[in-house]
Structures are given as structure tokens and as C-alpha cells.
Amino acid sequence: MKKIYIKEEYCIGCRLCEIYCQVKHSKSKKIIKAFKTELDMVPMVTVEEIGHHSFAVQCRHCPDAPCVDACISGAMSKNEKSGVVTCDDQKCVGCWSCIMVCPYGVIKRKLGEKKIASKCDLCQDELEPVCVKNCPNEALVLAEEEEKDES
Amino acid sequence: MALKPRQTDFEVVRDQDKCISCQVCLRQCSNDVHEYDSDQDIIYSDNSQCVGCHRCESLCPTGAMKIKQSESEFRQNFNWSPAHIKNIYKQADSGGVLLTGMGADRPYPIYWDHILFNAAQVTNPSIDPLREPMEIKTFIGNKSDVVGVDIDQGETFNMKLKQDISPQLVLSTPILFSAMSFGSISFNACASLARAARQFGTFYNTGEGGMHKDLEIYASNTIVQVASGRFGVDIDYLKRAAAIEIKIGQGAKPGIGGHLPAEKVTEEVSNARMIPQGTDAISPAPHHDIYSIEDLMQLIYALKEATDYQKPVGVKVSAVHNVAPIASGIVRAGADFVTIDGLRGGTGAAPQAIRDNIGIPIELALASVDTRLREEGIRHKASVIAAGSIRSSADIVKAIALGADAVYIGSAALLALGCNLCQKCYTGKCNWGIATQDPYLTKRLNPNIGTRRLENLLRGWSLEIKEMLGGAGINAIESLRGNREHLRGIGIGEKELAVLGIKHAGEAW
Structure with a gap:
């Protein structure tokens, strides 16, 4: 399956990926309105940074996803066809079991009206995820694993 | 601390209605302009x-920001x-030489903007480059005095040139990337160019x-420079290259x-330049072994000898x-090409007084060099490459009609990579990852993007040149070279027209 890969050497730590991710998953979908009014937004991609090294990390959509096994309410599921792991907001009860088992630490708590787990859904209704589309340095790429270095 | 006059050049205008405090601006600024107040x-x-x-x-x-010239006025x-006023304030403060980057920005006449190019009407047909072949391939090097052909009239009808042809650089378009060293610009910038x-x-x-060792794979597209500091020069460096250029001077700082x-001489830079890490890399003003054309000839032939006469020097x-008699001397000394770098040529660092006041514009220099070499009958012995602020394809066409074989682009190439001409190259804090060695900043220039943008520029300009x-009505760039009848001056005086060797607009053949 196509996943998002990061080219660390070109990640400039601007965090625009985080910003566009939040807007995409906001209610209004409008950047200024979302940031001024929806204060519970959580980015599903996170830029980790130390010194001049930085990289954006988001759900790896593991083939054998531990979060799916750990989910107590059946909210977390892996689509067999696309391989995408998603969390059903309606079913999620906010027990954070997924957060504890995630080996990459990429599942976030969304503390709004209802506590739910929040994770990358690969922006399935877009041609490419918004973080990839808006990365100003093409450090994020959407690719099959074997093609990730070619693009 | 004594009171210092304020020297604000720019104003950051932030629309607070649009600002979402995402701090992208803050993270991108190497000059610490922006500061986030978490309380507010x-x-x-x-x-x-x-x-x-x-x-x-x-x-x-969100488009919340604008950078404007400071409105505070004297x-x-x-x-x-x-x-002038701000410079005096700065020097009264520091007591030092004022440094700057890029090319002269003073309002001297720009002759490209006073020259108009011709088009064909009725008496000769124009050509559609999308339908008919258009040749812009360019050869840089010494051309033979005469060309003879031996024809074998036998069955195969073979033709062979009688003369040996001197080594030539073959360019698909008459544009080369100017000399910009690894050190003055980042590795990613060099990689994009290569x-x-x-x-x-x-x-x-x-x-x-x-x-740089990682750029050796591009050696066949590399012109290597031998300058007064001889940095990075050894026999392998010379032998790997496609051509060798002896640098006597640079337009921005003749x-x-x-x-x-020293702080820019990182491990990588020190390896490429073959100098100790953390030491100042000082190129002397003159070549200490060149005090005459005869001395220059010795160096040219030493380099030719070292590379078995296989490469243009x-x-x-x-x-x-x-410049015209100097160029004549250079050609007579055996150079295969002469590069003339004009007043507005760029640099990574130069004293502002030098950059803005020394030298002459490339248009006048190019015309006088081409005229002089023709008069002396040695124009074919070397190619002439014009440099020093080529801003568009039209500048290139005009340069070639004035007598250049090809042009070097430096500033234009950097602009394609993102440069905004802020002229702070000498600080090493280039926010665009070009003129810096800081690893936090250099990765901002992704060479994949850089390569694509440079290629796009070359492609766009080449298409425009063909148009x-x-x-x-010309179908080969060779027919334009030095063809000054295709140029007319506008809004310039007799003397300038005479130096440029062109007629004024309105004067027919």
C-alpha cells in the first residue's frame, strides 16, 4: 500500500504539515476560522526535532496493527483492501489502549466534547494527503515502500 | 551604551486577523525577527x-504577512x-569595511534595456520554431583558422576534416551556470546546478x-576553476573536468x-578545498605567478600540458x-575561451564600495572585446562568454548579437533556486538554504526541486531564444553571433552607440 514517507534530510521543521492536517480534519476546513475557533484541534502528524534534525511522523498503517488488536470497542480497524487503519469516532470510548500499544507514538488524544483517539487516515478523500501536498520542500512523499526513494 | 541611530530597512506587517500564531515564520527566520508570546x-x-x-x-x-520597505524616511x-546616510551610521559604529552580496544595485544605465532586437518582415520570411528545426547548440573553444575536407570518392563517400579540431565544450543551449563555489553556496545548491x-x-x-567528492559523477559537466588561492586544485581535479577556467577577476569585485x-570552512568545505578545517580561506587579489600576458600564457599551457591538450582552457x-586589449592578450596567450564578467555580476561577499563602483557594464565590455578581436583577426581563436547580470532570454539574444558565444548565469540561477536578492550572502544565514553552510538552513534547498526549477528556467529561456x-528569420544561433545589424539602440547617445557598434532605432540598413 502507499504510505507517507519522510525524507529527513529535507524536512525543514516548519510544521506546515501539522497545520494543514489540522485544517483538513477541522469542522470548518477553513484555516483562519479553524485556528481561531476550534481550539480542540490535534495534528495527526507530528514533527519531531532535535538540533537541526527533524522529521514528520504519522501512522505507519502497520500490516499487523497492534492498535487494532488492542482496541476494546472495535473502533480501530484495518481496511483489508486499502490497508488503511482508521478509528471510528462513533465507536471510540477514549480508553487510550491504542495509544499505549502504538510503537510509533502517533495516536493522539482528542479532548473535545467526546474523548476520542485521533490518528492519520491518509486523507482518503483527497488525491494525496494534505501534509504531502503542502510540504514546501517535498520532504513528505506518498509512495509504495519500494518506490519511496525514487520520487 | 551610546545611542545609535535606528537603521531599520524593512517593516514586518502582520495582519493579526489572519495570523493563526502557527509560528512557521518564527521557525523559518535565521535572523530572530519573530518572537512568540505564549501569554498573549x-x-x-x-x-x-x-x-x-x-x-x-x-x-x-494564511498570507498574514508582508515585508515592506521601512516607511521611516529621512x-x-x-x-x-x-x-549613504545609513552606511555612514554603520561605519561610525563598526569602523569596518561594509560588506555586501550579489551584484551592484546602483542605478547605472542598463544597456540591455536600451537595445531592441529585430524581426523579419516581407523581404525575408520568419520561421516558426515549433514546425521547423532551430539550432541553438553552441560550441565553446578555439576554432580552426581554415577548414578543409578530404573526400573519399569511393563507394562509401567518406568525408574527413583535414585539420585537427581543438577541444570544444558542446552546449545544448548557449547558457552556462556561473562560477559559484561550494563554501559560498551550499552543497545542495551546487548539486542542483550540477x-x-x-x-x-x-x-x-x-x-x-x-x-566535492559527491559531485565527481557530474565531472563531465563541470568547468573547474583555477584561481589565485589554488583551492582544491590537483591533477585529478584538472583531469576530471570538462574544461578549466583561470579566474583572474570577478565582475562584482575586480x-x-x-x-x-573560518566558520564557513566546515569539514566538507575543507576537504573540497584541500585546506585545514576552521581556517580562513583567503584567495589573494592577484595570482602571485601572473604579472603579464606571458606569465598567463605559462599557466594556460601548464594546465593544457597537465591535461594532455584534451580540454579547453x-x-x-x-x-x-x-578589457578589450586584455582580452586580446588572453586570446594570444592561448586561451580557448574568454569570460568577461560585467559590473553587475554577483558575489557571495564583497566590499560594497568595490561592488558598486568598479568595472564597466557587460554590454559595453562585450561589444568592445568582440570588436577588438575581430579587428585583430583573432575572434575565432577563442569563444567569448558574457557574464554579469543576464536577466532574461532577451538579454541572452542581445548578448549573442553583440558578439558573445554563450552567457554565464549566476544570480538568475540562484533566483530560480529561491533567492530573493536580500544581499546578505556574506552573513552565512541565508534563509533559503543557498548561501549558507548551517545544516539547519542548507536542507531548506531540496536539490530535486532545485534541479527541476533550474531545468525549467533553461528550457523556458531556450524556447524563447528559439522564438x-x-x-x-534566423534558424541557427551561429547566424546571430556578432550580427549587430539585428540590434538597434534606443534612448542612448552617439558615443554609446559607437561603443556598442549598433545603429539607433529608426536607422535602416
Whole structure:
């Protein structure tokens, strides 16, 4: 399956990926309105940074996803066809079991009206995820694993 | 601390209605202009630190920012310009030489903008370059005095040139990337230039920075420079290259050497330049072994000898008052190409007084060199490459009609990579990842993007050159070279027209 890969050497730590991710998953979908009014937004991609090294990390959509096994309410599921792991907001009860088992630490708590787990859904209704589309340095790429270095 | 006059050049205008305090501006600024106040959730900007590079403005996701010239104005005075006043303040403060980057920005006449190109009407047909072949392939090197052909009249009808042809650089378009050293610009910038040169079929120039080991694979598209500091020069460096250029001078700083400060001499730079890490890389003003044309000839032939006469060896000089006889001497000394770098040519660092006041514009220098070499009957013995602020394809067409074989582009190439001409290259804090060695900043230039953008520029300009040639009824760039009848001056005087060797607009053949 196509996943998002990061080219660390070109990640400039601007965090625009985080910003566009939040807007995409906001209610209004409008950047200024979302940031001024929806204060519970959580980015599903996170830029980790130390010194001049930085990289954006988001759900790896593991083939054998531990979060799916750990989910107590059946909210977390892996689509067999696309391989995408998603969390059903309606079913999620906010027990954070997924957060504890995630080996990459990429599942976030969304503390709004209802506590739910929040994770990358690969922006399935877009041609490419918004973080990839808006990365100003093409450090994020959407690719099959074997093609990730070619693009 | 004594009171210092304020010297704010730019103003950061932030629309608080649009600002979402995402802090992208803050993270992108190497000059510490922006500061986030978490109590108020507001970003404040310190205008006095802003250099006007527009990095924050370019990356702001909501378009909340604008960088404007500072509105604070001095009392109007046509003698004491704000630039003069601010420079005096700076020097009264520091007691030092004022440094700057890029090319001269003073309002000297730009002759490209006073020259018009021709087109064909009725008496000769124009050509559509999309339908008919249009040749812009360019050869750089010494051309034979005469060309003879031996024809074998037998069955195979073989033809063979009688003369040996001197080594030539073959360019798919008459544009090369100027000398910009690794050290003055980042590795990613060098890699972008090298890869774009390879993919487009032209050449880039190492400057006096040596050849980085990771760029050796592009050696066949590399012109290596031998300058007064001899940095990075050894026999392998010479043998790997496609051509060798002896650098005598640079348009931005004629008569001045180079100085790469110790802090920019990182491990990588030190390896490429073959000098100890953390030491100042000082290129002397003159070559200490060249005090005459005869001395220059010795170096040219030493380099030719070292490379078995397999590569063109050229000489780069800045356009100074005496450039025509100097160029004549260079050609007679055996150079295969002469590079003339004009007044407005760029640099990574130069004293502002030098950059803005020394040398002559490339248009005049090029015309006088071409005229002189023709008069002396030695124009074919060397190619002439014009440099020093080529801004568009039209400038290239005009340069070729004035007598250039090809042009070097430096500033234009950097602009394609993102440069905003803030002229702070010498600080090493380039926010666009070009003129810096800081690993936090250099990764901002992704060479994949850089290569693509440079290639696009070369492609766009090449298409435009073809269009202009076709419009003038010319189907090969060779027919335009030195063809000054295709040029007319506008709004310039008799003397300038005479130096340029062109008629005024309105004068027919």
C-alpha cells in the first residue's frame, strides 16, 4: 500500500504539515476560522526535532496493527483492501489502549466534547494527503515502500 | 551604551486577523525577527533584524504577512541618499569595511534595456520554431583558422576534416551556470546546478571551491576553476573536468581577492578545498605567478600540458576599462575561451564600495572585446562568454548579437533556486538554504526541486531564444553571433552607440 514517507534530510521543521492536517480534519476546513475557533484541534502528524534534525511522523498503517488488536470497542480497524487503519469516532470510548500499544507514538488524544483517539487516515478523500501536498520542500512523499526513494 | 541611530530597512506587517500564531515564520527566520508570546498567543516582530528575504512571507499559510520597505524616511535630499546616510551610521559604529552580496544595485544605465532586437518582415520570411528545426547548440573553444575536407570518392563517400579540431565544450543551449563555489553556496545548491547542467546538456562551474567528492559523477559537466588561492586544485581535479577556467577577476569585485571566513570552512568545505578545517580561506587579489600576458600564457599551457591538450582552457576577467586589449592578450596567450564578467555580476561577499563602483557594464565590455578581436583577426581563436547580470532570454539574444558565444548565469540561477536578492550572502544565514553552510538552513534547498526549477528556467529561456531567432528569420544561433545589424539602440547617445557598434532605432540598413 502507499504510505507517507519522510525524507529527513529535507524536512525543514516548519510544521506546515501539522497545520494543514489540522485544517483538513477541522469542522470548518477553513484555516483562519479553524485556528481561531476550534481550539480542540490535534495534528495527526507530528514533527519531531532535535538540533537541526527533524522529521514528520504519522501512522505507519502497520500490516499487523497492534492498535487494532488492542482496541476494546472495535473502533480501530484495518481496511483489508486499502490497508488503511482508521478509528471510528462513533465507536471510540477514549480508553487510550491504542495509544499505549502504538510503537510509533502517533495516536493522539482528542479532548473535545467526546474523548476520542485521533490518528492519520491518509486523507482518503483527497488525491494525496494534505501534509504531502503542502510540504514546501517535498520532504513528505506518498509512495509504495519500494518506490519511496525514487520520487 | 551610546545611542545609535535606528537603521531599520524593512517593516514586518502582520495582519493579526489572519495570523493563526502557527509560528512557521518564527521557525523559518535565521535572523530572530519573530518572537512568540505564549501569554498573549501573539507573535511580535523585531523589524530592525529583518533583511527582507521574504522567507516568512513565502511560507505563511494564511498570507498574514508582508515585508515592506521601512516607511521611516529621512528628510529628502538628492545628495545624501538614505543609503549613504545609513552606511555612514554603520561605519561610525563598526569602523569596518561594509560588506555586501550579489551584484551592484546602483542605478547605472542598463544597456540591455536600451537595445531592441529585430524581426523579419516581407523581404525575408520568419520561421516558426515549433514546425521547423532551430539550432541553438553552441560550441565553446578555439576554432580552426581554415577548414578543409578530404573526400573519399569511393563507394562509401567518406568525408574527413583535414585539420585537427581543438577541444570544444558542446552546449545544448548557449547558457552556462556561473562560477559559484561550494563554501559560498551550499552543497545542495551546487548539486542542483550540477544535476541541472547534466540533464540539460550544459555546464556548471566550481568557482574556487574545489570539487566535492559527491559531485565527481557530474565531472563531465563541470568547468573547474583555477584561481589565485589554488583551492582544491590537483591533477585529478584538472583531469576530471570538462574544461578549466583561470579566474583572474570577478565582475562584482575586480582587483579583489576572496575571503571565506573560518566558520564557513566546515569539514566538507575543507576537504573540497584541500585546506585545514576552521581556517580562513583567503584567495589573494592577484595570482602571485601572473604579472603579464606571458606569465598567463605559462599557466594556460601548464594546465593544457597537465591535461594532455584534451580540454579547453579559458580565462575569466572582470570588465574593466582596458578589457578589450586584455582580452586580446588572453586570446594570444592561448586561451580557448574568454569570460568577461560585467559590473553587475554577483558575489557571495564583497566590499560594497568595490561592488558598486568598479568595472564597466557587460554590454559595453562585450561589444568592445568582440570588436577588438575581430579587428585583430583573432575572434575565432577563442569563444567569448558574457557574464554579469543576464536577466532574461532577451538579454541572452542581445548578448549573442553583440558578439558573445554563450552567457554565464549566476544570480538568475540562484533566483530560480529561491533567492530573493536580500544581499546578505556574506552573513552565512541565508534563509533559503543557498548561501549558507548551517545544516539547519542548507536542507531548506531540496536539490530535486532545485534541479527541476533550474531545468525549467533553461528550457523556458531556450524556447524563447528559439522564438526570437525564428522571428528574425534566423534558424541557427551561429547566424546571430556578432550580427549587430539585428540590434538597434534606443534612448542612448552617439558615443554609446559607437561603443556598442549598433545603429539607433529608426536607422535602416
